[in-house]
Amino acid sequence: PFILTLDVIACPSGGQPSGMCMNGRCGPGNSCVPSANVCCPTSQPAACPSGGQPAGMCMNGLCGTGYTCVPSANICCGTNQPVCKF
Numbered sequence: 551p552f553i554l555t556l557d558v559i560a561c562p563s564g565g566q567p568s569g570m571c572m573n574g575r576c577g578p579g580n581s582c583v584p585s586a587n588v589c590c591p592t593s594q595p596a597a598c599p600s601g602g603q604p605a606g607m608c609m610n611g612l613c614g615t616g617y618t619c620v621p622s623a624n625i626c627c628g629t630n631q632p633v634c635k636f
Contacts, residue, residue: 561590578604598627
């Protein structure tokens with residue numbers, strides 16, 4: 551039988567990593583810990599300029615249809631602003 555063993559990696563804060571770093575980058579609300587190559591939650595999650603939640607991280611400066619990359623935060627934000635109705 552094939553047995554896979556994994557070392558348990560904890561974030562500096564003691565929390566669980568959310569995944570592996572991708573070219574030294576992580577998705578919104580996470581930062582890369584290069585020594586372990588894992589993404590750990592940040593205390594200040596990224597937010598879109600509109601205040602909304604990001605859809606994910608930019609890939610080579612690009613995002614999926616309906617989203618725009620915010621390069622300073624490496625996040626994809628919706629291009630449609632919410633409309634308030636009264």
